[in-house]
């Protein structure tokens with residue numbers, strides 16, 4: 001594809017197009033990577049960047065996501081970071097027990113010979129250079145057995161745009177961002193061809209979509225939906241009773257039991273519209289979407305597993321739930337129950353103490369905030385505790401090592417982990433896939449952010465699997481737990497337009 005300076009124009013005007021000098025600099029980066037690939041006789045990652053102005057990054061994702069097999073959207077309230085990634089320069093895979101480590105090792109090897117070019121954008125949230133993005137299923141075997149999303153899939157995107165999340169009302173107004181184009185060069189690659197195809201991709205992502213307005217107007221088509229609960233409501237409540245029996249018998253202390261609602265619609269779901277609704281209705285959550293082949297996994301989660309920036313580590317204990325009240329008085333009563341219930345406190349403390357212990361292996365100055373805070377979401381409220389530490393001077397651990405150490409926490413699996421997971425494997429009867437897994441990104445110096453993928457759904461055209469789970473302890477009540485899962489499912493139902 002021949003390059004012309006006018007061929008890569010974004011809708012946002014100045015600062016948002018690539019020129020011939022950019023093309024020359026990108027080509028130079030690819031040529032240097034080729035030289036290194038020939039010298040070392042191994043694949044070399046080339047990563048070229050430049051500052052750019054973008055309007056709403058979500059609109060870039062919306063128009064470009066289906067042009068390649070993989071895309072990624074990330075909008076986080078933690079540091080206001082936004083990431084849109086299209087295409088894949090290199091997949092990093094892992095299987096089984098050591099899947100996170102396998103991905104980490106693949107990533108480390110790839111960035112060892114990294115060749116960079118262009119200019120990085122200053123002043124963006126944490127994260128630097130090319131990123132590895134993607135996630136891990138709840139349990140290593142799940143996805144492998146059923147062939148939906150892989151156990152572990154991270155990849156280096158061909159195109160990544162990092163910026164900050166637009167403040168409400170400012171969507172579409174140009175703001176500073178970094179465009180980065182990545183490719184892996186082999187000893188026999190043609191650098192000109194590589195550079196041209198990256199420019200072609202950038203054009204695709206940055207060129208305005210004349211249909212964007214029309215698409216917004218098609219927001220809620222007259223779609224009809226058929227839903228099935230897996231398992232059925234009474235069977236699920238029976239499982240709750242079975243779990244609490246085992247807990248009282250001393251087999252384990254806590255288990256997080258989930259259920260699925262499978263929805264078949266008369267027409268495919270409108271995912272850009274769903275993302276818009278999730279963003280609008282769930283402030284304070286991380287909105288993510290992972291496109292992999294025909295599947296899309298998306299969610300708006302209030303929980304993060306771990307964040308590493310500048311050698312500071314943050315983990316979050318989020319466990320213990322009550323509904324939101326219909327009036328301020330009722331809401332306060334629900335909050336009092338959340339804060340005052342010994343059962344909920346216990347459910348929460350199990351998570352926080354595991355996080356504290358796990359961080360202590362690689363961190364100094366590990367602290368957990370006390371007392372736990374109350375996080376209010378659209379229709380539920382949770383107990384929340386931030387746990388923080390500093391990576392020890394002699395620690396080489398990065399964010400992926402912490403993912404391996406922490407996942408799954410007792411907020412998703414249970415405690416003790418092995419016994420709870422074994423009970424779930426024998427009884428839950430669910431393919432959780434990436435629900436209650438982790439989704440996020442890592443940079444080459446071990447910084448990164450991983451969210452816990454709850455309040456999420458896995459979509460395949462007109463079929464959606466929605467998930468929700470509850471932490472069970474000895475005195476959990478099946479009816480109350482069932483109602484809690486209904487409340488947790490509601491935001492995704494509304495986002496997808498399922499009534």
Ligand SMILES: C=C(O[C@H]1C=CC=C(C(=O)O)[C@@H]1O)C(=O)O
Pocket residue numbers: 256258303318319320321382410411412436454455467468469470471472488
């Ligand atoms: C497992 C889920 O939530 C977890 C996170 C917050 C509160 C939870 C609870 O109170 O049970 C769960 O541990 C879910 O939303 O599917």
